[in-house]
Amino acid sequence: MPEGRGSTMHGVMPPHYLHELPAEDEKRFEKIFQKLDLDGNGRIDVKDLSKALRKVGVDKYYAEKFLARSDSTKSGDITLAEFIHYVREHEKNLRLQFSHLDKNKDGKIDLEELIKAFEELGIKMDYNEAKKLLQRMDKDGSLTISFNEWRDFLLYAPSTDLLGLIEYWHHTNVSN
Incomplete structure (x- = not known):
C-alpha cells in the first residue's frame, strides 16, 4: 500500500477514500496540501492558507471561507484527510x-x-x-x-x- 493511503497523521480518512482515489489524484492533492502547509506541521490553518493563497492572488476572505468549508471537525485547521475529502467534492461540483x-x-x-x-x-x-x-x-x-x-x-x-x-x-x- 502506498505511503499515506488509509491513514493520516492527524485524522480519519473518509471511508470511500481508499476505494475511489486514483494514485495520481492522491499525489496531486498531497502536493497541493504541502504547498499550503507552510509550516510543515501536517495541518493547514488560516495563517498558512492566507499566506499561500496571497501568492496566487487569492484574497484572505476566500482563504477563511475555504478553511471554514473544508474543516469538517471544526478544529480551526485542516488535515490532509479533510483537505482531500473537501477538494474531491469541490472538484465534482467544478466538473458539473x-x-x-x-x-x-x-x-x-x-x-x-x-x-x-x-x-x-x-x-x-x-x-x-x-x-x-x-x-x-x-x-x-x-x-x-x-x-x-x-x-x-x-x-x-x-x-x-x-x-x-x-x-x-x-x-x-x-x-x-
Missing part, C-alpha cells in the same frame, strides 16, 4: 459547472461560451473584458479553458454555484 458552460461539449470553454454564460446570469460583458478574464485562467495560450485549467484556477473558490465561481474568478482578477 464546467460541463454546463461547455455548450458544444468539446471539453473546452471558449470566448463565445463564456460570454453566453455571463449573459445567462444577467451579466453584460464585452468581448475584450471576457477575453481578459479567459486569459487569466488560460495557461496554455489557446484562448480556451480546459477542465484542468478551470479546476486549478477555481480550486480555492468557496462557492459551488456558477455565479459564486464567477464572482471569485472576477475578484481574484481584480486583486492580482
Whole structure:
C-alpha cells in the first residue's frame, strides 16, 4: 500500500477514500496540501492558507471561507484527510459547472461560451473584458479553458454555484 493511503497523521480518512482515489489524484492533492502547509506541521490553518493563497492572488476572505468549508471537525485547521475529502467534492461540483458552460461539449470553454454564460446570469460583458478574464485562467495560450485549467484556477473558490465561481474568478482578477 502506498505511503499515506488509509491513514493520516492527524485524522480519519473518509471511508470511500481508499476505494475511489486514483494514485495520481492522491499525489496531486498531497502536493497541493504541502504547498499550503507552510509550516510543515501536517495541518493547514488560516495563517498558512492566507499566506499561500496571497501568492496566487487569492484574497484572505476566500482563504477563511475555504478553511471554514473544508474543516469538517471544526478544529480551526485542516488535515490532509479533510483537505482531500473537501477538494474531491469541490472538484465534482467544478466538473458539473464546467460541463454546463461547455455548450458544444468539446471539453473546452471558449470566448463565445463564456460570454453566453455571463449573459445567462444577467451579466453584460464585452468581448475584450471576457477575453481578459479567459486569459487569466488560460495557461496554455489557446484562448480556451480546459477542465484542468478551470479546476486549478477555481480550486480555492468557496462557492459551488456558477455565479459564486464567477464572482471569485472576477475578484481574484481584480486583486492580482
